[in-house]
Amino acid sequence: MAPYNLLLVEDSEFITRHVSETLRSKHGFEIETVPTAADTRTAIEETSYDCVISSYELPDETGIDLASSINGRAGSPEVPFILFTGNPLESLAEEALKSGVSAFVSKSSHATGDMNVFANRIRLTIQAHE
Incomplete structure (x- = not known):
């Protein structure tokens, strides 16, 4: 099975580097990064994620x-x-789900270490949409 192709939209260089390197090296994802919403729209017009x-x-x-x-x-x-x-998820959840957000991941608790929970959430989210 080919690795999943992800697009990470994050403007913090530190978080971008840590998350992308960990998801690539520890979990086998292909990952591209962009810092803005505008860059995201350009990227998804050029590549399928x-x-x-x-x-x-x-x-x-x-x-x-x-x-x-x-x-x-x-x-x-x-x-x-x-x-x-x-940010606290409770205040964002309803609006986010109505706007097409499939899942949530907390930066504070899931963006550290080997990110096993984060990687699993990504796989489950993609599989739910297949």
């Missing part, structure tokens, strides 16, 4: 707005979208 993982707070808009714009475009297939946030 199995999942988009986006920070909630982006320089140009929120991850929820990005999810809505990606999954709401006419003629575009729905792509699994994971919101990656350090």
Whole structure:
């Protein structure tokens, strides 16, 4: 089975480097990174991804707005979208789910170490959309 192809949308260089290197080396994902929502839209027009993982707070808009714009475009297939946030999830959940967010991952508890829980959440989210 070919590795899943992910797009990570994160403007922090430290988090981007740590997450992408760990998901690639420890879990076998192919991963491309971009820092903004605008870059995300360009990337998904050029490449097909199995999942988009986006920070909630982006320089140009929120991850929820990005999810809505990606999954709401006419003629575009729905792509699994994971919101990656350090914010409390309770206040974001309802709006996020209505906007096309498939799952949530907390930066504080799942973006450290080998990220086994994070990698498993990604696989399950993609498999639920297949």
